Amino acid sequence: MANLYEKYVWEVPVRVTHWINVICIALLSITGLLIGNPKLFTLSTSDYLMGWIRFVHFVAAYTFTVSVVSRLYWSLIGNRYASWREFVPFLTPEGRRGMLDTLRYYTFVSRKAPHVVGHNSLAGTAYFVVFLLYLTMIVTGFTLYSERAPLGVTHKLFGWVMVLFTNQGLRLTHHMTMWFLVAFAIHHVYSAWLMDVKEKGGVMSSIFSGYKAVRKEG
Amino acid sequence: MGDSTRETSTGAVERIFNVSQLLEEKGVSRRDFMKFCTTLSAALALPAGFAPRIAQALDEVKRPTLVWLEFQDCAGDTEALLRAANPTVGELILDILSVDYHETVMAAAGFQAEEALAKVVREQKGKYIAIVEGSIPMKDGGVYCCVAGRSALDIAREVCGNALATVAVGTCASYGGLPAARPNPTGAVGVSQAVPGAKVVNLPGCPLNADNLTATVVHYLVFNKLPAADALGRPLFAYGKRIHDNCERRAHFDAGQYVESWGDPAHAKGHCLYKMGCKGPETYHNCPTQKFNEKTSWPVASGHGCCGCSQPQFWDTMTPIYHRLPNVPGFGIESSADKIGMGIAAGTALAFGAHGLVSAFRKGDSAEGAKEDR
Incomplete structure (x- = not known):
């Protein structure tokens, strides 16, 4: 473990959007579950409990959308670890080999932990799927939101979604995708911990500081 | 009766109707009639000042002919129109304006009835209003619904295609409705899909609200055009709000x-x-x-x-009718999205917890930190 030096990997926009996404997904999941199946205690009809829960959901939804779009934009202009190429390793033979190696490590077949500065190929692919889930949530969510104003701009913008989904199918998709994201979050925290322990590159703290410990070649 | 008469081109003597006079004969006062016109202008989301214009338009009406066709239906929309506790002004108006052909309520039967319909299409081409109740089956040449030996599709093409306008009443006539529910064995569709060239306004609902039908017809009589509609062909005055x-x-x-x-x-x-x-x-x-x-x-x-x-x-x-969410397909009828979702989350936590335990006690993994990028 010689020749370690600190390397700036995650730029500010990457870290900021990461943590905004964390907060938004937490808020959206909790308020979303309450909107889908309200378990509220209120005695007075003059309360506005559900109103506020929906308000928080919609504000968090807009914030999340801006965050995701910003991150997508940054994948075009950010450093190599933020680049969109990190998320499509399955397009290159090298990336596919990396995915297989990582999978072999995860399934205890191999003892060689993946050594990469940014995302390992399997993680990059997982985030690609997660971005698809994000887009599903944003599109289905705004389509449902647009139902409040049938002649509004959003309703016209998302009219095509109602051709792809039935009304109830849209609700079910929006609901189930949340659970997939919850499952992803559990896996995400776990594998960050695993890599922090095995790789000893400080991956856990790197999402706060932006720096990882990297070994100099030779 | 205070109405005048005139001779038609065929030589028959026809009475020219005047709605307010007729209503008077039926015991509806002028005041009730004006109240109705005011209510109607409200239903159409028009300013109250339109009430006199509506009254005037109805006064001047020269009995536009209505034909009411029934295809794959339950006559529920007819019921909705006829079954009011007391005869309303709206009902009387429709009664006066209508109805040269209506299978459920007309006295004529058989060839006599069909001749009445044929006569309207022949003599008043492009001038009559067609009202359609029920869906139109398209599968197998439309054999699943026939009236007087002709398929619904055939009748709809002729009658709706030659009408001034067609009003599809109820969800079946608008979009296929219950007959079109999966697996839609007869290939049922609504009028606008069966007769793409026809000028159709949809008044869905199961049944439709008869007030909306009266309002649509009156809108036509006042403005000489059909009311503004949304992307699904439904008038905005009735279907524009959630x-x-x-x-x-x-x-x-x-x-x-x-x-x-x-x-x-x-x-x-x-x-x-x-x-x-x-x-x-x-x-x-x-x-x-x-x-x-x-x-x-x-x-x-x-x-x-x-x-x-x-x-x-x-x-x-829109089903299930009594639950917010449908069940997840392929997981049995009692599995809600939340149960399955919690299962996924718990399963993930368990799987990675176990993986973590194994990893924590596993020695000899090569772990030398990330290599510098080439």
Whole structure:
């Protein structure tokens, strides 16, 4: 473990959007579950409990959308670890080999932990799927939101979604995708911990500081 | 009778009708008639000043002919029109304006009845209004619904295709409705899909609200054109607003007071039916304001959630009627999305917890930190 030096990997926009996404997904999941199946205690009809829960959901939804779009934009202009190429390793033979190696490590077949500065190929692919889930949530969510104003701009913008989904199918998709994201979050925290322990590159703290410990070649 | 007569081209003597005179004969006062015109201008979302114009238009009406066709239907829309507790002005107006052909209520039968329809199409081409109730089957050449030996499709093409305008009443005539529910064995569709060239206005609902039919016809008589419609061909005055937004129980929704089961205290107090599967948040209709049976009530007022009957394919797209969410396909009928979701989350946590335990006690992994990029 010689020749370690600190390397700036995650730029500010990457870290900021990461943590905004964390907060938004937490808020959206909790308020979303309450909107889908309200378990509220209120005695007075003059309360506005559900109103506020929906308000928080919609504000968090807009914030999340801006965050995701910003991150997508940054994948075009950010450093190599933020680049969109990190998320499509399955397009290159090298990336596919990396995915297989990582999978072999995860399934205890191999003892060689993946050594990469940014995302390992399997993680990059997982985030690609997660971005698809994000887009599903944003599109289905705004389509449902647009139902409040049938002649509004959003309703016209998302009219095509109602051709792809039935009304109830849209609700079910929006609901189930949340659970997939919850499952992803559990896996995400776990594998960050695993890599922090095995790789000893400080991956856990790197999402706060932006720096990882990297070994100099030779 | 104070009406005048004139001779038609065929030599027959025809009475020229005057609506306000006729209403007077039927015991409806001028005051009631003006009240009706005012109500109607409200239903059409017009300023109150339009009431005299509506009255004038109705006074000057020269009896536009209506033909009422029934295809794959239950006559529920006919019932909705006829079954009012007292004959209303609106009903009388439709009575006066109509109806040269209506299978359920006409006295004529057989060839005589069919001749009446043929006569309208022949002599008043492009001048009569066709009202269609029920869906039109398209499969196997349309053999699944035939009237007087002709398929519904054939009749609709001729009658609706030559009409001034067609009003599709009820969800079946508008979008196929119940006959079109999966698996749609007869290939049922609505009028606008069966006869693409026809000028159709859709008045879905199961049944339609007869007030909306009166308003649509009167709109036509006053302005000489059909009312502005949304992307689904429904007039905006009746279908432009969401049920949820005009619902009398909306305050309970925003507060967070919900009926949890039928007959519970919240149900007795009239709280929101959202958790009982009410589809008001995704249905567009004027039920909460216009109501049914002379503004007596509507489903949510009587304690039952909206089932979205005025939306296309509601039997497939708005079900289950009594639950917010449908079940996840392929997981049996008692599996809700949340149960499966929690299973996925717990399964993930368990799997990675176990993986973590194995990893923690596993020695000899090569771990030398990330290599510098080349």
